[in-house]
Amino acid sequence: MSEFSDLLSSYIDEKKIKVYALLEYCNLDRSTMYKIINGKRNPSSEAVFQKITEFLHLTPVEYRRFKEAYLISKLGKDLYYRRKYTEKYLVDFPKNFSEEPVLFLDDLRKMKDDNYSADMALRVSGNTSGCIVVSTHLELNHLLYYMISAETQKLSGKIVLLLQPDYEFLLNMLSSLKPTGNLKIEHTFCVSKINQMTENHEIYNLMYLNKILPLYFSNLDYHPYYFYEDIFSHYYSMNGLSCMILTSEFAITCNSEYTMGIFYKDPAVVSMLWNLYDSYQDKCRPLFYAADYLSMDGNDFDSPIYRETPSYVLQPEACMVPFIDRQILDAAIVPEFPNREASIRQIEALSHVNQAKMEKGVSNVYFTKRGLADFAAKGLIKEIPDHFYRPLTVKERIRLLKRILPCCRNGNYRLLKKPLNQLSDNLHLCVNSTFGYLLFNNIHNRTICLVINESSILTTFMDYLSSLDDNGLYNAEETAEFVQALIDELMT
Structure with missing residues (x-):
């Protein structure tokens, strides 16, 4: 027996469910259903699990408990609780840090x-x-x-x-x-x-x-x-x-x-x-290497921060930087930017390489409706410190949104569902199997890049992000529809 099968059996008894009616509703044979009830196998898919819950007519509290038991039986306790805590960590990442911490x-x-x-x-x-x-x-x-x-x-x-x-x-x-x-x-x-x-x-x-x-x-x-x-x-x-x-x-x-x-x-x-x-x-x-991201003291664009390709990007708005072209850079970057002309050439070259990687589906970018709508409304890219550029014009915003549309349609740019759709505006996480960093603003509004040097933290984030599926993400078509709606709104 398992926690899931125990709970299923108790619901069947409490609610006086006829097993034959249940297996008929779920389109399962008698042997398969009794193996699920006796804990000898799990539901073969999320769809089968959902059919069982529909027939049981569970309350919201019962459903949450039943869903947790199902996931534990499917993943094992350790993996389930690791992913659950990782999700909690990301959802609870503080939104700002301007207040002094509360002491005793x-x-x-x-x-x-x-x-x-x-x-x-x-x-x-x-x-x-x-x-x-x-x-x-x-x-x-x-x-x-x-x-x-x-x-x-x-x-x-x-x-x-x-x-x-x-x-x-x-x-x-x-x-x-x-x-x-x-x-x-x-x-x-x-x-x-x-x-x-x-x-x-x-x-x-x-x-x-x-x-x-x-x-x-x-x-x-x-x-x-x-x-x-x-x-x-x-x-x-x-x-x-x-x-x-x-x-x-x-x-x-x-x-x-x-x-x-x-x-x-x-x-x-x-x-x-x-x-x-x-x-x-x-x-x-x-444990970490901390660096200013796009420091006014000059940049080394050969740093892994700029050249490493993340397998997963998690942030409020879609990853726009790879799609910025020379025209936008020339118009938007402030004159005081260090080594402006040389830096623009390097940024353009990096953007060209990274755009090709994004279009080939090398990276998966997960973002929120709120974050992308905020970009459409204000023309600000959270990855770039505000004092380095002026807000993008409506035409520039439309151009960038159009450029990410193919990545939305091929499924590499996807919108987040609950609970990650409440992601903090101050969290940007980029990871692959060997490299990763957290990007956030400190109390002085300086953008800090915290490069992760410890492998198990990378593994934890990679495991969670790679496990996200349709339960946590909108599909490609839904994501593209949302982006197109923002484009249409800006054009009118």
């Missing part, structure tokens, strides 16, 4: 109080043993606030973290920093090569990605590094003081629950812990 407000108000700051400074300076035993989560937060605040006042500060991205208070505090000078943050943590999941079916790697992205959005000089290990056994299974936070003056070692630890101020101990961290960090690799 009561603690923060107390920490920012002048009397509190003076008391904490006195406690640290008055300690003659070189260390302070930390016995509560609140006390650990207080000491972290003290040591990190001191580091942010330096002209050239550095903070390193050797812990998983699950310390909410610490990451929120870092995201809200406004350093006096230059502050570099290095963060080393463990990721799963096999996409381990939590008890709540969350993929550790994507969950961690979600936790650290605010540090990029806040425009901090943040550098994450990774190593492979069994996450649970490495951090959550009787490993003592397995976590470490270092600044130039202080150090904290603590347990993975962040409830107890030791605060160090002795320079010899701090130096020893720095050496220990460096020995670990040397064995790790950067």
Whole structure:
């Protein structure tokens, strides 16, 4: 038996369904239907599953439960929950990052109080043993606030973290920093090569990605590094003081629950812990490579960002850049664009190559009705920073929409259905089996390109996007009809 067959049997009993009438309605033979009921086989297609649900007259709640059981039986629990969480991650990708993260407000108000700051400074300076035993989560937060605040006042500060991205208070505090000078943050943590999941079916790697992205959005000089290990056994299974936070003056070692630890101020101990961290960090690799996309400081169009062909593109609006021609570039690119003439020639050459790839169906581009309608109304392409070009004219918009029509008709450009049709305007994801990146705007409206260096994150996104079918996507004809309707509206 399976969860699906158990549920089907219970619905048949509860609703007093005659099996013969059910198999007649679904056009199945008796043997096949009883094998489905007994869990020896699954419905042969989505159409058969839908026929069964129609006959059962399920409520919306019953249908959602039944559909989940069907997909689990079809895909297996691990794959089903991995794809479900990946979808949740993409749908929930934040729409903007202009607001400061929410901290533990009561603690923060107390920490920012002048009397509190003076008391904490006195406690640290008055300690003659070189260390302070930390016995509560609140006390650990207080000491972290003290040591990190001191580091942010330096002209050239550095903070390193050797812990998983699950310390909410610490990451929120870092995201809200406004350093006096230059502050570099290095963060080393463990990721799963096999996409381990939590008890709540969350993929550790994507969950961690979600936790650290605010540090990029806040425009901090943040550098994450990774190593492979069994996450649970490495951090959550009787490993003592397995976590470490270092600044130039202080150090904290603590347990993975962040409830107890030791605060160090002795320079010899701090130096020893720095050496220990460096020995670990040397064995790790950067999780991402962060770069400005189309920087005003000049561009290297030989970068993989511009030349790699993604297998899948997921973004609010259709991928317009490959179809931009020299005429549009000459008219729309601002005079201040770096090396304008040479850059236009390079962009034109890249567009020509990428247009040919798109027309041959090398890439699959998934986008939303809302995003494409927004382009038609405003003439802005989200992939290109607004200050590099003027909005495209109505004629230019029509020309680009006409150029993507063949890609819509051949099925490579497709509109997203629920729930991805609510995709954040700030999310652009491009991936293939070996390369990929996230494109988004930070709080200063700078377009950041986050190149993914870790293979399992790429695999997770690739698996989900390659599994999208007619349940999640409009077909080629429907997509082309929508694009043609926008063209007709602009022409009138």
